[in-house]
């Protein structure tokens with residue numbers, strides 16, 4: 159699972175990256191709408207964590223572009239703007255969840271899990287090829303009835319290869335997706 163964090167405050171951005179990576183997700187971080195939009199066009203993210211108060215364009219502009227482009231990536235708004243009006247506006251603009259700062263990291267992780275689970279259920283329960291099966295939610299791999307122990311990185315590599323079964327996958331493609 160690959161997440162994009164759009165957050166301009168450096169200390170918080172580093173904290174988010176570290177915490178979300180510890181939860182075994184692959185995380186990209188950027189601080190502007192333009193850069194985030196470029197990344198969204200390049201990578202199929204599983205979820206966006208979006209700050210609203212950004213230098214230049216507001217985070218809401220990214221949300222608008224993503225939805226207008228027909229991308230159904232779950233978006234969690236993480237912002238200091240915590241009034242009821244702000245929350246309603248964010249959800250009406252197409253966000254899937256809204257968390258205001260300051261926040262508890264455990265709550266953020268729980269909400270990200272819930273959003274990924276929802277998206278996951280909408281897509282498929284598992285990736286399969288022959289007797290190999292990957293569950294993207296529990297991050298378990300099985301070969302027939304035998305379960306395979308994998309690190310988070312190994313799981314991401316295998317997941318990418320399975321998604322591109324039968325295609326040539328270059329080192330660069332793998333590096334861009336997994337690292």
Ligand code: CA
Nearest residue numbers: 166209211212
């Ligand atoms: Ca900000």
